[in-house]
Amino acid sequence: MGNGNPVTIKVEAIVHAPVESVWEYWTEPKHITKWNQASDDWHTPYAENDLRAGGKFVSRMEAKDGSFGFDFGGVYDEVNMNESISYTLGDGRKVKIDFIRQGDDTKIIEVFEAEETNAIEMQQAGWQAILDNFKKYAEGAKVE
Secondary structure (H helix, E strand, O other), X not given: OOOXXXXXXXXXXXXXXXXXXXXXXXXXXXXXXHHOOOOOOEEEEEEEEOOOOOOEEEEEEEEXXXXXXXXXXXEEEEEEOOOXXXXXXXXXXXXXXXXXXEOOEEEEEEXXXXXXXXXXXXXXXXXXXXXXHHHHHHHHXXXX
């Protein structure tokens, strides 16, 4: 089906928090369940994360009214603490996330292979919305 050259989409954000905190909020399930949604009518009731090469992760994403839900998950290809994460989704698409220290801020750049069902713009908007939600959470969160 594919031509072996998938379209990649990039989203990014600058988070006003140090990379060590950003990494923790991004990777720990107790935090993932608090930010991992694109809109207020969705949520992530459950997440698990085995953060190492070959480790698996899954986030359960559901509409709050229970009308729809899916598992977002895959396997890590590479994990460099406080720097980058690469993984392969269940459908074979590749994702890479870079965490770039900029003083007390962290720039996050996420590049992912598009899927063929939804429009590129829609996929970009969805991933950007989740990233923006993460930024809001990471800037307002208090480390427990």
